[in-house]
Amino acid sequence: MSGNAFGALFRVTTWGESHGRAVGAVVDGCPAGLPLTKEDVQKELDRRRPGQSEVSTARQEDDWVEILSGVFEKRTTGTPISMLILNKDAQPGAYEALRHRPRPGHADYTYIARYGIRDHRGGGRSSGRETAGRVAAGAVAKILLAREGVEVLGYVIELGGVKASVTAADLARLGELTESNSVRCPDPEAAGKMISALEDARRGGDSLGGIVEIVARGVPPGLGDPVFDKLDADLAKALMSIGAVKAVEIGAGIESARMRGSEMNDSLIKGAEGIEFETNNAGGILGGISNGADLVCRIAVKPTPSISRPQRTVDLSTGEPVEIEIKGRHDPSIPPRIVPVAEAMVALVLADHLLRARTARI
Amino acid sequence: MSGNAFGALFRVTTWGESHGRAVGAVVDGCPAGLPLTKEDVQKELDRRRPGQSEVSTARQEDDWVEILSGVFEKRTTGTPISMLILNKDAQPGAYEALRHRPRPGHADYTYIARYGIRDHRGGGRSSGRETAGRVAAGAVAKILLAREGVEVLGYVIELGGVKASVTAADLARLGELTESNSVRCPDPEAAGKMISALEDARRGGDSLGGIVEIVARGVPPGLGDPVFDKLDADLAKALMSIGAVKAVEIGAGIESARMRGSEMNDSLIKGAEGIEFETNNAGGILGGISNGADLVCRIAVKPTPSISRPQRTVDLSTGEPVEIEIKGRHDPSIPPRIVPVAEAMVALVLADHLLRARTARI
Amino acid sequence: MSGNAFGALFRVTTWGESHGRAVGAVVDGCPAGLPLTKEDVQKELDRRRPGQSEVSTARQEDDWVEILSGVFEKRTTGTPISMLILNKDAQPGAYEALRHRPRPGHADYTYIARYGIRDHRGGGRSSGRETAGRVAAGAVAKILLAREGVEVLGYVIELGGVKASVTAADLARLGELTESNSVRCPDPEAAGKMISALEDARRGGDSLGGIVEIVARGVPPGLGDPVFDKLDADLAKALMSIGAVKAVEIGAGIESARMRGSEMNDSLIKGAEGIEFETNNAGGILGGISNGADLVCRIAVKPTPSISRPQRTVDLSTGEPVEIEIKGRHDPSIPPRIVPVAEAMVALVLADHLLRARTARI
């Protein structure tokens, strides 16, 4: 079964393992005529790349993308866009010791359970490296969205228990604030505390979890395909499909469980350009269809499972319990690097539904 | 675009509006040879039916299912199973006053934004009535799962701020405890408080949200199709596609954002029948593939949007602000009735992935 | 696996067995706002119904369709259109004698080989009765196409070796000519000979094959999705999926194998409203995309496998060879009745690709 493709009309298939020759993505269904260059894609990949700051992994991933098809004279042609990123800094030998010893919190054991075979080098297909293909495809989606006035922005709002405060004023320059520090938090004060917390965790051979919020502005009302392919349902799948994500919230999210109907319901009001909503507990989606308000979602990201402390597991070749220590280069926290990946997934969902909406009426 | 179907191999298409002739489901891809009777499906529909207790809506939905195809001599034949449930107690006239006045918290406005036309009677397709088809299909999935030793159980763990406590001892008789009260909460003491809170809310013309937990036991390791069709990704979509759900958690869920790697990681241990996990923060899924531990998910359900208090909206025929009051019969809280729906969605995902797993190896 | 659905955006799922309670179809993805009544569908079903003439089976199928959902105030709402046709004249007992004796030329043996179980009454799911659902769905597709100026017409051009001659003048009143005789052949002289041939075959306890041509006029250039979902590829699948079809031709079809490039290539010329083609060997499709010329396809239909002559088979309960005679009511030839079914399948493909084309450009 082919689980490596996402989207119905704007569809991406990703491929590649952490320490294989390359990773890549094929985007099928991108409308013809869209201006697209390698630089548009590279820009997003650069945001995903590790090694950007003191708090992320030291592995040097160059991540140079090549566009092999689907673009002619700087425009998309309607044919598949194949993008390839070579794996350069692979050190597969580093993983040999763990070949038969599944790392806690990783997919090592479950891949064996499913497939009976596993490319164990650096996590293989279950590595975060796989997300390079998502980000490349998401870059194409973002260009399509931008033409329709839709912008997708992600940022860290909580890390290691430190919560950020994002004011209305911040929202105007969210992208800039987010990229101004290594934890991608638009609240500079909180960002400082998060960095300290990360340093503490790293020194203790441990890691931290956090929460990322993704906002899409300019989403027109009418996107989403009830009843199963609701916009929020597809967003939930898209975001939960990113490794390390353990929860997805839309709008008021978990808190809506503690509200009364009279608090939760967003009143419709007469706005300058038509219907608006007084509040946005819905997070921009009603009955699975966008309502024109900002689309707001959040993901809970678990702490990096690769920690340097000793951990208990079972050696699959002997069936005996063993203790392992994970060497190598690992981020002490995933949220800052997951930001562009989460944006990419939201952009892919929106691009797909933008096209789907074209067939909703005669 | 066809958003009314769910699943890749075990696939259900639902159809029908709240106040149309009927609602139904077609299950395509159910393996041949499965014992199936009308009673198996009716039993689950009875759990979904409103009017079962003092806290749910007074509408009498008989919900008698008919199996029109796909079963021969009490066994499935591998051909589509078409199930139909007539709408009997429809009172469409009650909705005429709201035809042009979108109810806050409902899909009224967004259906118009998408389709330009809307069957406004009782919410039409966006009504909770649509879930009857899901429950019918889920009943078939449950029988397939039961053959493999998989059981799916849902229950309310929080309602109107009242939290239930579920002990290890309770888990042994979870189904029985859950069905013993009208709020489907396995903790009798909490259930009592929840019922009081609901009565309070109802008297105030208001409604309450809550949290439902769904556990699947006996799930074999190896289910789930990385990278996009991860088991948790498909569960997130399945659950978020249910109306009123605003968040989905797997395992430790939101709390994983506040944990350290050394706390979050579940150690692998040598169990009686192979690998086991010391804890279950992962909620039974690693890298998108089941690990053999209990599968645990939770959904946050918003308060019922139909409340009898006056609410502000805009009349679409005049463009002017108006105040509306919603008459009719409405549950003051959705979680107790959503339990069988959530179970059905989890069962559909597991049945689909059970079949998908058959093709994972040569 | 769910093989009972067809189409990507305009998608139909059919269900039902020959002698079960009912057959039906669910159309998902029909754009909102399309005028649709029960009569529109009934009209097409009436064309498919047997018992219309001396040459078709005597079974009385009333085929009254009910539209159970997806239509509100005589327009489609964008939600699934569920259509149901009760089975009234079923005589399942007539098939008991053949329960374990697969009829030559039928799917009896292969259904057992695949599923291990089979609803043997009247062919069950493999019966021609299944096509009622296709015709109902095709009726909806035809209305969508008519709005865009596309018309789909089928007719018998060969039966029992008798070939029809269709002149340019005939093309102007093709529908009328076709429906004027019981073999649906627009050439009245050939029709007379075909009817005689059928009577001969029936008297001899035998049956005849034939060829049906389907033309779609007004197809705009640009429909079809290379490389695998070419318009001709999807038509080939659609038509070959009809029982008894053993070949599909597009344009010059088989004869193109005997032509030279200089004969086969259709020259582009300057027409009144843009590009036209001097000839139409391509059958309206180049590189899998419609070119604006008439779309022309043909299907070869095998003789009805149910013949009253004695035939040899093997009794599956004993494993021994036996001779069988098939009782009951059977058409001596399928082509006349397959015409509306083939039109429906072509209409479904075109409706789907009409919607798909909406996303081909930015």
Added chain:
Amino acid sequence: MSGNAFGALFRVTTWGESHGRAVGAVVDGCPAGLPLTKEDVQKELDRRRPGQSEVSTARQEDDWVEILSGVFEKRTTGTPISMLILNKDAQPGAYEALRHRPRPGHADYTYIARYGIRDHRGGGRSSGRETAGRVAAGAVAKILLAREGVEVLGYVIELGGVKASVTAADLARLGELTESNSVRCPDPEAAGKMISALEDARRGGDSLGGIVEIVARGVPPGLGDPVFDKLDADLAKALMSIGAVKAVEIGAGIESARMRGSEMNDSLIKGAEGIEFETNNAGGILGGISNGADLVCRIAVKPTPSISRPQRTVDLSTGEPVEIEIKGRHDPSIPPRIVPVAEAMVALVLADHLLRARTARI
């Protein structure tokens, strides 16, 4: 819409243009544990490569394949298999003169009609070069099939009006006979005449069509998913999706239209290992499901549209009629080179249905 992928469970996505950087294929859904090397794929690509003989195009395509993912220690891992073939001998300049002048019989005009933009160099995506990706994917499918005892063989049975005669004795060494001459015809005498006919056509600046037959042996009974995804329906789509194919026949094909039921029906007989069929007019498929007999299909291939004779077309930049002559290297006939492509498509369908059949029963 994503039309560049084929298959439900064993799914290939191809990408790439004739004169872009590379062409390739991603196979998703191949079961884990299958032995696979680059050489297995290269062997099939070598058969597709032009320049093998005096009758095929002189372009030197090296067609070296690289497997970039999905294989570890010479076995598939269940993750996507990405294969890439660089385009080395591209001469895009040769096509500049035809940029605005659609070649008759080619997709030039229709790509513009659909996408408004076209990579005109060498046909771009509509070039036969695209089939390299199909052949690479088909090579993987063939290995999966071989494990189950299924073999797929294609050969030319008619070319330029010359018909081959294939005896029962030939069938035993069909592969060898087919590869023994440049027209891939197992009848050496007919092959000689075909080669002469080709030389004649080439000298006249013209081209020839022909017929290719594909046989699959060892197909187990039970493959195929009625009603729309019948085995023959999927084969028809697969084969018709190859450029230049204008007709697809199964078993007796077109001739079945001229047979009587008593001639067409294949009697079931008691064979050494179970049910067998006395004749094989069905071509191995009944009701869309394989019956265990040899699967037989044929395709009619039109003459190469690129001929050196002057042809009439319209210049799209001026709207005026013009005469063009096509320079460059072109095969005077497609059938010999289409053989491995047709085999690949049949293998892809069978591999997909082999996996699908695993879920047909409980």
